[in-house]
Amino acid sequence: MREPLERLSRSIGYSFINQGLAETALTHRSAGSINNERLEFLGDAILGFVIADYLFANFPEADEGELSRLRAALVKGDSLAQIARQLALGSYLNLGPGELRSGGHSRGSILADAVEALFAAIYLDGGYERAREIILKLFDEKLAGLSKKSQQKDPKTRLQEILQAKKHQLPIYTIVSITGEQHEQCFTVSCEVATLNLRTEGFGTSRRKAEQDAASQFLRQLDNV
Numbered sequence: 001m002r003e004p005l006e007r008l009s010r011s012i013g014y015s016f017i018n019q020g021l022a023e024t025a026l027t028h029r030s031a032g033s034i035n036n037e038r039l040e041f042l043g044d045a046i047l048g049f050v051i052a053d054y055l056f057a058n059f060p061e062a063d064e065g066e067l068s069r070l071r072a073a074l075v076k077g078d079s080l081a082q083i084a085r086q087l088a089l090g091s092y093l094n095l096g097p098g099e100l101r102s103g104g105h106s107r108g109s110i111l112a113d114a115v116e117a118l119f120a121a122i123y124l125d126g127g128y129e130r131a132r133e134i135i136l137k138l139f140d141e142k143l144a145g146l147s148k149k150s151q152q153k154d155p156k157t158r159l160q161e162i163l164q165a166k167k168h169q170l171p172i173y174t175i176v177s178i179t180g181e182q183h184e185q186c187f188t189v190s191c192e193v194a195t196l197n198l199r200t201e202g203f204g205t206s207r208r209k210a211e212q213d214a215a216s217q218f219l220r221q222l223d224n225v
Helices: 005-012 019-025 037-058 064-075 077-086 097-101 108-126 128-138 140-144 155-165 207-224
Strands: 172-179 186-193 198-204
Touching: 005 019, 005 128, 019 037, 019 108, 037 064, 037 108, 037 128, 064 077, 077 108, 108 128, 128 140, 155 207, 172 207, 186 207, 198 207
Parallel strands: none
Antiparallel strands: 172 186, 186 198
C-alpha cells in the first residue's frame, strides 16, 4: 500500500498546490499512459542546471572539464537513487503489477527517474527558485563533501590529454620486467614519448598500477621541461 503524499511533502519540505503533478511524478510507465517520463526529461535538465550553477559559483578556479566531472559525480543515477532511498520514495511510487512483483519500488533506475520527475513537478508547481531550494537541500551533504581534487583524473588520462593538446604523440607503455612470486609480483613499466625524447619507469603490484606510476613520473618530468 502506498504511503500518503503528505508524508513525502514533509520529508522534502514542499507542499504541492497541484497534487496531480506529484502523482504523475511518482507514476511509473508500467502503471499507465499518464506517467513520469516527460517530467523525468524536464527534471534531468533542471537538476543539471542547478548543480552546474552551484559549481560555477563555488569552484571559480575549476576549468570546464573539472566542472563537468564534478557535476557528473553528483547527478549520476546512483546518487539520485541514494537520495530516493533516504526519502523512502519507493513507498510512494505507483507501479504496474509486473514491476510490483519484481521489486520495482527498490530498483535504482526507477528511483532515480522518480527523483528527477519530482524535481520537475516542484518546478512546474512552485517555480524555479523553490525547485532550486529543494534540490540544494537534498544534495547538501554531497555538495559539502565535494572537492575538485577528489574528482581529479588519473595520471594516464591527464598525460594523454596534455600530450594531445600539445600535438605530441601518445605515450607508449611497455613492460620492462615482472619479478616476485605469482601472488607477490612487482611490475616495472616504462612510459615513453619519442617526440619528446622522454622515458620514465613506474612500479606497482599490477600492470595498471605500474602504468599509472610511470605516467605520474612522466608528468613530473614534463613540469621540468
